[in-house]
Amino acid sequence: MSRQPRQAELDALPVREAVPALLRALDAHGTAVLCAPPGTGKTTLVPLVLAGLVGPAAGGPRRKVVVAEPRRIAARAAARRMAWLLGEPVGGSVGFTVRGERVAGPDTVVEVVTTGVLLQRLQRDQELAGVDVVVLDECHERHLDADTVAAFLLDVRETLRPELRLVAASATTDSAGWARVLGGAPVVEAAGVSYPVETVWAPPARPVRPPHGMRVDPAQLAHVASVVRRALAERSGDVLCFLPGVGEIARVAGQLGGVEAEVVQLHGRAPAAVQDAALSLAPGRRVILSTAVAESSLTVPGVRVVVDSGLAREPRVDHARGLGALATVRASRAAGRQRAGRAGREAPGTVYRCWAEAEDGRLPAFPSPEIRLADLAQFSLQAACWGDPDAAGLALLDPPPAGAMAAAREVLVAVGAVSAAGAVTPRGQRMARLGLHPRLARALLDGSAGLGARRAAEIVALLSEEPPREYGDDLAAAWRRARAGADAYGSRWRAEARRLERAAGGGDGAPRAAGGGGAASRAAAGAHSDDAAAGLVAALAFPERVARARGQGTFLMASGTAAEPGEGSGLRGAPWLAVAVADRGPHSASARVRLAAVIDGDTARAAAGHLLRTAEEVRWEDGDLVARTAERLGAIELAVRPLAKPDPVLVRAALLDGLRSEGLGLLRWTEDARTLRARLGFLHRTLGGGWPDVQDDGVLLERADDWLEPELSRARRRADLGRIDAGQALNRLLPWATGEAARLDELAPERIEVPSGSRIRLDYGSGQGNGQPVLAVKLQELFGLARTPEVAGVPVLVHLLSPAGRPAAVTADLASFWQGGYRAVRAELRGRYPKHPWPEDPATAEPTRHTNARLRRRP
Template sequence: MTLLDRLRRAGDLPVAGGLARLAAALDAGGTAVVQAPPGSGKTTLVPPAVADGVADGGRVVVTQPRRIAARAAAARLAHLLGEPVGATVGYAVRGERRVSDRTRVEFVTAGLLVRRLQSSPDLPGVAAVVLDEVHERSLDADLALALTLDVRGALRDDLRVVAMSATVEAERFGALLGGPVVDVPGALHLVKVRYAPLPPGARALDERGVTRALLDHVSATARQALAAHGDVLVFVPGAREVDEVARRLSGSGVAAVRLHGRLPAAEQDAALRPAADGAPRVVVSTAVAETSLTVPGVRAVVDAGLSREPRHDHRRGLGGLVTVTASRAAADQRAGRAGREAPGAAYRCWGEAEHAHRPAHPTPEIAAADLTGLALELAAWGDPDGSGLALPDPPPGAAFAAARGVLHDLGAVDDDGRVTTRGRALAAVPTDPRLARALLDGAPLVGARRAAEVVALLADDRRPRETDLTAALRAARRDGGAWRREVRRLEALVERGGAHDLPDDLAAGAVVALAHPERVARSRGGGRFVMVGGTGAVLPAGDPLAEVEWLAVADVDRRPGDAEARVRVAAPLTAELALDAASARLIETDDVRWRDGRVRARRVRRLGAVELASTPVSDPAPALVAAAVRDAVAADGVGVLPWPPAARALRTRLAFLHEAIGDPWPDVSDVALADVERWLVVGSRGPRPDDVLAGLRGLLPWPEAAHLDELAPERITVPSGRSVAVDYEAVDAGGQPVLAVKLQECFGWTGTPRLAGGRVPLLLHLLSPAGRPAAVTADLASFWASGYAAVRAELRGRYPKHPWPDDPTTAPPRRGTTRSGR
């Protein structure tokens, strides 16, 4: 008898109508995509149908997005078969496995399947892989899909692969798998959607997170739904919100049951069973109940409309979860929970008009999360950039490069991105590679138990209330719970033993520093620190940790506009522990700067951006000096160079010719000269004034340079016989070269002198005998004809002893009075 024959009680599930098409697709090509609405029975019927279609009793491995879903799916299917879990149907999750030699269908998390693929790529004994809820687009789910397809293509062409979801982009995944889409319309029962938006003026989120107003509104809506429909399933984004809503409901006499991933398995299982007395209840859950779970008795869903999605958490340097608006796909999945057993209702705590503006699907984790773990998995697989794998989306370039940089610092990959022996050891620890490093290297230093304790704290998304991590560690030891279970799991991964002479505070600091060497920090006084990564950080006012010299920062954030980050959680360090943890950042360099016209050089020993010691250097390398000059010019402009008067004058003349004639006369603007390596030779003492003049002369074009004095003369001899300097400074502002000369010295000039081969007339500033401006003209002939008479009348009254002829074009030029004869 086939498994489906034994499941006749579930034969009326809508997905049953597509099983024949699925079997035909798998027989023909080995791959298929199943798309069916929530509540249609995909998780219940597809795995046994696939198992019935494989020969030799091979096992079907089914991935689930979460441990609770894997356990619940196995329990439900085993119950329908009338068997205990671990017989025909079993499961394997982190820290727990219930299977036997008889097991035909095994539910696992996507992360566990990745671990198996990495250790045994040919998947011995596995005939098919069913990837459930692929729409969630976690890194583990994407990677499990890509690696499974790679195995099918390279090692196991007999391996059957099925991807399924209610909201999957079916055609896209069909193209990835190379198989048809089996679309099964219809849900088991009708679910009526009702919108229950917040009161006017209330917000769901603010800068502190989920608002009290939303939690109150969700609680009130849950009580309303309970009165109208019976058992209610409430969706809120996180464990804290679960506790808050459950407390509100319990306080008003409602039987409230909590459900989230941090609860012990016994409490999770209890939430998935009807109340013993049959009394109505409200199950308050995170997204763990969004897919692949049936919460018995539920006739209504209340959706807060928020999700926790993975993002790269710069505050902690790890992949983190942030609260965002839930997608329409997530809302549909949640609503479907109300129609599993009978017609139901879904209450959405937002407006109908707002719903259309929500994102269609959750953001794929690969597009927004920290990719360090993914990069390590790809390197361990032998495809460091993932280009040979059928990932639904390629990793973003900048984020992936940063992730590979972290792995290189950890010694996990070589310069080409290939995994090292160290990298394989880190990859064998099922946690973020940074935390894996802290666990493996911290255990010999502080003991396996304390290393596991601190790593478990760092891996927890909940922020400790205390700044001092040691206080948070002591509090966790008192109330244990999920943290204590995680400690046991981590401790089992490393050898026991290690040093025990460090006190708890330094042990915690040592492990944090191993996880985040870039956040090792040294005091600058007054509770202010500088971290190895270069960011300044400050402790809360009055914090006792302000007195320590070295700090390991576990949690830090920085508000936009703030000059420094704020330390949220940290532990003290010694200088020795800081150097050991961040040894990869220990460097000795010559720090050469060009300031105030001088080279200032020091030999500096640094731990990243933290300066440890320095000594003066008398003979810095010329290349470093040149780089220092280049940096100074880039920061403050070419004015920082020592410009002698001759160089300034030459530059203004060249600027004039470049403007007036163009090529081949060079551009000597600030922008052009900022590329100092193009024109300036810098010695070990930095640029001297003669160097600047020589460099500028080196820009002169040959043979045209021979005509420089003709085209842009430094001085002009005026009719009085005096040589007057031409001022080219105004050219930079779009003006003309200026010749400032006494008006009387120009008698006899009939036309304005012209420069640049006759292209540009001089702008004559005609001065009184006292040297004050009397007139400005670029057309001397016109001035003599029409402007001179008025100027003459004014000046002859003020300077009667000076000659003021009627016809200045024929009068002899003068420098002084009539009596002087000059």
Template sequence: MLIAADALPDLPIRAVLTEVGDALAGAGAAVLVAPPGTGKTTLVPLALAGTGRVVVAEPRRVAARAAARRMAGLLGEQVGERVGYTVRGDRRVSAATRVEVVTTGVLVRRLQRDQELTGTTVVIIDECHERHLDTDLALAFLIEVRAALRPDLQVLATSATAESGRLSEILGDAPIIEAKAALFPVDVHWCPPPQPVAPPLGLRVDPKLLDHVATTVRRALTDGDGDVLVFLPGAREIETVASRLRGVDAEIVPLHGRQSGSIQDAALRPSPVRRVVLATAVAESSLTVPGVRAVVDAGLSRVPRMDHSRGLGALVTVPVSRAAATQRAGRAGREAPGRVYRCWSQAQHDRLPAQPEPEVAAADLTGFALDLALWGHPDGTGLALPDTPPAGAMQAAMGTLHALGATDTDGRITARGRALADAGLHPRLARALLDGAATVGARRAAEVVALLDGDRRADDLITAWRRARTDNDGAWRAEVRRLTAAITRNTSGGGSELPDDLAAGLIIGLAYPERVARAREAGGRAYLMAGGTAADLTGSSNLAGTPWLAVADADRAPGARTARIRSAAPLDEASACLAAATLRQTTTETGWIDGDVIARRLDRLGAITLSERRIERPDPTQVQAALRDGLQREGLALLTWSRTATELRERLAFAHAALGAPWPPVDDDALLSSLDDWLPLQQARRRADLAKIDTASALRRLLPWSVAGRLDDIAPERLPVPSGSKVRIDYTDPAAPVLAVKVQEAFGWKNAPRLADGRIPVLLHLLSPAGRPVAVTADLASFWANGYPQVRAELRGRYPRHPWPEDPTTAEPTRRTNRRS
């Protein structure tokens, strides 16, 4: 122990320090469950440091620095002596350091370089309940290290919630130690907005909610003393609420991840004046904001989400979990009794999810997959991960890595993959950094990537870049230096005379080649990305009319047909083709396009067509396939249906309906599904040629030889009637062929004729001398006996020159009128 036990602050964790040490000594791993404010982050490492060097991993940089500063203060030392920290771009340690606080990302990188963690005795993974990707990786890697290389390495996983069973299980049924909280009470005030507010959508938060948060802050300042800590989802909301609080009798202090370390650290120091600290989730755990007596919680959090089908990854705003709300409320009771003002109702609270969703369930897993490949487990199989990564997300991530050249066909890491991992960035950004440096220069590549990685994006990246160069942004400048050094380690650098706007666009395009986009029409706001996603600029964007864009950030609201471009930089076509070179391809295409056969050679950048040329002599088989496709799409009306062809088709349909096979079906679906069997397309080249095909002759090709000669017997075109006429049969209804004949020509027929080998009676339409139907029957005998007398009575006076015998079955049929006397 680096400090005497009686010199430690009187916090609840002191009661279990011996138990923690014994558990680690006995089992080698343990789980410590302790609520916020119990001292687990600062007292446990000091207690364990007596056995050797301790590494503490925190999920956030601000928490890592704050924890180191607090422990150093307890020892009466400066950070960097016996207690130090290492976060990306900032390290304060020395040969005397016994406790080093790092971010989980730094721990993962360190494990990749030195799997044995030489010189380290204990590793503490703090705030495991937050379920970040790096936390899951660090735990899995450490478990394998203990099993294969360092059985003496002790691992302690800490959590602020009681959901510890899974942690214990993956650590080999490690013992669970619980520290009981003896914190100050926190009164809960339910403060839902007085009017309905829209739920968050993407990054958008209803301004009415932010107005209500500001009002609630004023109430919290009035209700009691002390500082007020306000939880908001992001930096933009912090700026909005800060503007609403102008004039309050307190200092307004922002606290979020985009700030420099010095500014963040300043927010965590005691202040002589009353403050309102407007913070994101960085203030949820692992640190104490001194002086806070009240918490105002907007109830929202910002988490990563990935639309794998479109390759769009972004942060989205979601309601907090109940566990996170408890964490936030606990900030008010660390030093004295406090108050929490929740900007939602108790009924809404009961419907919140119990725990936050693990990041692995919805985030972009490309960086996660690169770490797995670098560790030697490309898909995570065999590792003790708290949750199995979603198969689809892992497949997409591994595909991206292979496209970047980071892995081989088996998923194993390549030399290029190691260089990308060494940059300490998302693999896409690492690729843009290393490849872009050769074109735009190391410094400019590092500056743009630092913007992209630091969440300093704006609608117009060029404006944001220029602002970063002129602002005194120490964090951005430090990151630029780090990235420039990474370029020097892994490439020879280079540079060109590209102007800044094209340089920025090129770097973005190298990171996200599928988001290189071209305007759909000159001067418009609608774009098509190379990946095939349609996207629109916002109405206020000053990039409207830019022919080409490199899109750094886009999201798509649920149900929206197009994505919304949130951040981009201009490109020209040459730079776009350079950035997305892996997506460029020249293809030939013969198909049914815009209503005709088109054969063309296309130069494409993904889904974007750069140019096309007509092919004069296309492959005949592809032309025939296109014609068949056209017929499938537009139907058989593309053919010429003469009367002969139509009547033949109707006769064939009757034969099939009456007798079935081998008589072929000739309905649209049947004909379209058997085009190759009957339609001669060999000489056709375009739509117009389809209309020239002799459709009647083509249809006859469907008839098997065994029945081809019997069509006139089964379904004759015409039938002789008693008068000697040959009358055409109407087969429009294949179930009931119609013979329309005048009554006088049917005299002598006792029964209606039958077709299809006598199976189907003809439906007789008996006509008046003027050709108008007077009866419809398939039972002629019944008509002569029952219907004819009435017809005779009605018509013989109207048509006296035509015969109307009393017995039509014995009368002479005739096509003529009675002779004049």
């Protein structure tokens, strides 16, 4: 093919100075890490040189080069730029392949693909036959597909094709980490010639609420719009504004009415024509509102000013509830550098940062790797297809979290993609080739069996790229709107539906009984309406999210999470829902339903059949034992009936739960039992040894076998617990084996005899100080007693009572009290109680429990 390279433009790309070092590194090691600032030509010149299309090897043998980009928009833009540099149309020497679109021909030697496309290609052909070099661009973004592709390619180099060359390229990245992963690859750095960028700190005048979930404070977006207006007034050139998502772009665009510039919305969902226009020169001034797609790989011509909201989106997964969503977070410092660099690609520029300079140092250095945050079901399936189900042998910059991998394995087993041991099944291999999340792949295959490939594909296409919020939260209504609409989403949806229909048309489409597919197919035979079809497919994709109404517009999902459609939603009155999209805020008691379909109970049972359980339930509930047979769909109770003869083991466990929740007060505690417990507690504290700890309910419940049997095993309800004599049961814990139990009355007597002859009960449970037993006795009954009584070597705490039985004094040293404190007590009380003896010398007086008159009558 004849061509006329634009040599001047090629020679002007700064990365050409690093090309010789890169070629030497690849010749010596086969791998290299290329660090090149934005605008140096690493994405466009380097692949052309490696292919032999330009540079020192031009005119010689061609090499097939595959360039992997994280996004479709970047892949198309890079291919167009390289073809333009060669003076050719796209599809000649340079082509591209993204999901649903391929522009390449027999002469194509440089092919730009998305990492997802390359991943699928590797699974079909592990050797990548005919490919000489792979360039992984924008490694710093740490997308899961890119990390997986890198690990697979290293495995290919090590085991199948050591001659395959691999370049990891990025503007800002952990070069040392990537060099380590690539087996000690050399790091080649290219000097940048980007123009200086002035930083203007533009924080909000008043505090704004931090982002949570998908929500961004409207005041923050209003502030970003005001900074855009300020930038238009203060600087010349186009303005590129970074926002976290499509919704925020639309809201800021709505607040820029009347500005003297064209407002362009750039994001991955925008039509290809809009994306192409944003990446081309325009005659007038523009404001380009963009997601992270414009952070790297792309040059947006004419931009001299960047307005950075400082926000980004990252995936978050609640594995326990089966909920996944994007979360708005503060963008990293590396992302901030990338964004600011967009202003200096063509001339000196300015970045307006919508936060305070003092906050900048507290931002994370790099974006969080997706492998640490995302749902790993698709990654786990890819690893299983590769032959490494646990991903233990893959060279990954960050290992996958064990908990996320375990949750992913559960999903894959449920949908029939892998065996319990993690080995991929034939069905799983086909699911991996569909380019869908395994849940959606299951819905496509099993839904096609009952609904036909076309209808199943259309619904799955809706689920694979969530429709715009204006489509509403009813999946069936959104389906009808997509079919009738001519908007950008509808065009993409139709293309994806056609692709999925073709993919679902052949091979093993038989549903898996283990995943509930067989029953689902039978249920779908009569499901002709759009509502029923949408509900079935959504339930097949997300069986843990089938939800039953429980009143007042709220639902309970099979996963156990509460869910609630928004106010005014037509879904609130449905008896059952298949929830396709839901998110739950950090402090919210229930998930908010974003997209769902109405279903019936039969569809719920069919799609989530693997969650259906019938079991005997014996538990402590509402203050008593409940025994019943319950049929449940996950956490959803379908039917219950009383259980006449529950398993005694389950009964005993439930009664123990009752004792744990309500305490040992459920047993019969007589006064003697409470006293025994206090006496034993005193001996445990004082002597230790074999005397048991009986004061702590938890300790006693742990030893239930030692003291509550056989009464506990005979109990069947709360009332039976109340008939268990706690004191008699506690006797079983005494140290009988050592013989110490026989000394209980000696070491901790229940009563103690005082000089008057009375036997006074000791209180072991309400002592002061160091847990001393309390002897509460009338003062006159202790006359003549010089030393304080002791129990197990511990002096008792004497509460001296007045003749009326009221506390008069407290002492642990009677001798000192008789010498000092007694005089004050005598002076205060003798006038009040003149009929009782108040001798001047109590240490030698006769003890008595009687009045003076009775003492005089004694012989």
